[in-house]
Amino acid sequence: MKMKILVCISNVPDTTTKITFTDNNTQFNTNGVQFILNPYDEIALSRAIELTEGGNGSVTVINVGESNTEATIRKALAIGADDAIRINAQPHDAWFVAFQIAQYVKENPFDLILTGRESIDYNGSKVAGMLGELLDIPSVSIIKKLAVDGETATVEREIEGGKEILTIPLPFIAGTAEGVAEPKIPNMRGIMSARTKPLKVIEPVAVKTFSEVIGYETPAPRGQVKLVPADDVAGLVELLHTAARVI
């Protein structure tokens, strides 16, 4: 079966970014921050490409974002997506993003929709489940393995202290984590062809939102490290018991 796969991609601060805020801790300071394709979305995309290799289908990437996300979209095309959709709006929250994508999918159906397990900025793990509910199809939030056989997929879902193996008929939506695929790196040909692959920009639909980020806090700094001499390991145990009270 030829599969049409949709991969939802987000544009997030590079993992090495030192996170700071401005305007009395109400705005994320994007000054000097490099934005990248969310690492989990890279896994989703890589698996989608593997599943459709050899003329076995196609991979579309979709992003809800303003024009500043185009470099990230081109990166996804360079890795191997066939075409891209950008819904031209600030991604207000997961609900807004899911609503916009669901709207698109209702008119343009896919056999499989993949997201990352979470975006590394807001860490919500929400878009997949919301999309599933909006489209009334199954969703699995965090998967470690994905195989497709005809109209049915087998996925491995992580649970505390183990895993579950599920079978799910297409179409459904899943959030991918490590293990699903090795992230693919764009090659020269991919980078060249990415420039000419179709990137369609569509306008968002109006929707009421239910949450607002109104500020940020940074974690309280830790005090100076207390070094224990290497020949006094028992001293560390004593401190963990009496001072830190954790053992």
Place this chain on the structure above:
Amino acid sequence: MSVLVYAENAGGKFKKSIFEAVSYARAIADQNSTSLTAVSIGDVKADELALLAKYGADKILNISNDKLKNFVNQAYASVIAEAAKNQGADIIVLSNSFSGRGLAPRLGVKMEAGVADGAVALPEQTNGKFTIKKTAFSGKAFALVELTSANKVIALLPNSFKVTEANKTAQIEDFNVETKASDFKAMLKEIVRSTDKVSLPDAEIVVSGGRGLKGPENWRMIEELAEILGAATACSKPVSDAGWRPHSEHVGQTGITVSPNLYIAIGISGAIQHLAGISSSKVIVVINKDAEAPFFKVADYGIIGDAFEIVPKLISAIKEYKASV
């Protein structure tokens, strides 16, 4: 208005993170002078269900239906939404567990509710505003999220709220629901449990190893240290990438985020991506032979030395301490 908490069970038992969620939901109910209903789905015995009252439930709804024996995201979301409607609940609390993270967004859509995932504190409720502090930027910061909808869904991060006894007495009511076939498309084939170990997301103590340990054959001492502490084992990304340890142990920005009471990092340099996953640990201990390792900058306690000497000594010292108490 009232509060409803979903009490997820694992093999018929509630974990500590569920009692945290119940205690947290109790506190929200108290903030709003209202009642708390706990919902359990699946096979849980009455004495276990009664624990939900101990931590604050005024009422316990027990949904024990053959079709709902195993967790199915879509069906459980429908059932919880149904229970919320029946109880007139407008605030739904869950644990931010793997299953909770699947349920919260579906519930949010069903109930037209704003969703706060990864909540780390009680809501601030002033001037009609309802604001939740949640983790963001993979543990590098917190975001303050205002939920502006009438209904609200909150998924509490494990290990961020103290289990508190409220000693309520509650009736256990059997709650019957209609299920619809289209909610059961996903089918559970198998559950694989690694029962012999403490699960990493639940662990109060985590012993973690990095590339400094040189190879998988040297993990025996890490496991032994974890065993005597009742801890879970974890690792840095290159360690799981190399296949020395399973991916499920990889912590950090692209792995899992943990917030144990004690995190012991052995032979890990402390790269920013690693710290992102562990920075909300209450106490951090670092063992590294390089005094310049960045990890010491965020540690509470440290030993500069060779892991292959220090860890065996630490194991004996803890054994001695355990024998003395």
